[in-house]
Amino acid sequence: MSVQKDAKWWDGHARSYAKKPVSDEAGYQRTLKRVTGFLKPTDRVLELGCGSGSTALNLAPAAQTYLATDISPTMIQIANDKIAASPAPNLSFRVASAETLAAEDARFHTVLGFNYLHLDGYTGYESAKPCAERGIVQRITTSRKLKEAGFEVLENELHGTAGADPRPFIVARKL
Numbered sequence: 004m005s006v007q008k009d010a011k012w013w014d015g016h017a018r019s020y021a022k023k024p025v026s027d028e029a030g031y032q033r034t035l036k037r038v039t040g041f042l043k044p045t046d047r048v049l050e051l052g053c054g055s056g057s058t059a060l061n062l063a064p065a066a067q068t069y070l071a072t073d074i075s076p077t078m079i080q081i082a083n084d085k086i087a088a089s090p091a092p093n094l095s096f097r098v099a100s101a102e103t104l105a106a107e108d109a110r111f112h113t114v115l116g117f118n119y120l121h122l123d124g125y126t127g128y129e130s131a132k133p134c135a136e137r138g139i140v141q142r143i144t145t146s147r148k149l150k151e152a153g154f155e156v157l158e159n160e161l162h163g164t165a166g167a168d169p170r171p172f173i174v175a176r177k178l
């Protein structure tokens with residue numbers, strides 16, 4: 004699918020996605036805690052595929068500035084409504100993709116993506132597999148792609164606590 008088609012699909016599903024409860028709250032909290040441990044108060048952070056912004060709201064206090072982005076204008080509208088209701092001074096949301104930001108030559112200390120990288124490239128192949136197996140394949144494929152792109156993989160963990168979804172969690176540093 005093209006980015007435009009993906010954005011349209013996510014726009015159509017944004018309001019229902021934003022209402023869904025987190026499926027594995029303990030696993031999610033584990034991820035938030037691990038990410039917070041890596042962030043520094045001097046960090047300029049970029050989040051890609053931020054959805055309706057809940058994770059950005061949780062993590063932004065640990066950074067200097069936090070730009071959260073998504074290709075879906077409806078997701079960003081929902082996220083902006085959240086900060087209008089409860090302001091977060093160092094957090095901003097905007098419609099963007101990795102490609103549009105790269106073209107602006109934007110610079111960040113840390114780039115985050117949650118439940119997002121798996122959407123890039125191999126969803127069709129993997130969607131036929133059971134969730135647990137899919138998570139393992141995603142973990143291996145993503146680490147390999149990061150290494151090929153010149154990153155050192157620092158952490159490669161599974162954060163899932165609810166059985167079926169392993170919640171792969173990878174931290175990598177550009178060499």
Ligand SMILES: C[S@@+](CC[C@H](N)C(=O)[O-])C[C@H]1O[C@@H](n2cnc3c(N)ncnc32)[C@H](O)[C@@H]1O
Pocket residue numbers: 006009010013014051052053054055058072073074075078099100101116117118119122
């Ligand atoms: C499964 S949702 C995850 C949202 C959020 N990160 C979370 O963990 O709840 C995937 C999000 O990625 C966005 N997305 C999909 N493809 C993208 C792309 N190429 N660039 C940026 N965002 C993208 C979608 O609009 C959607 O909001």
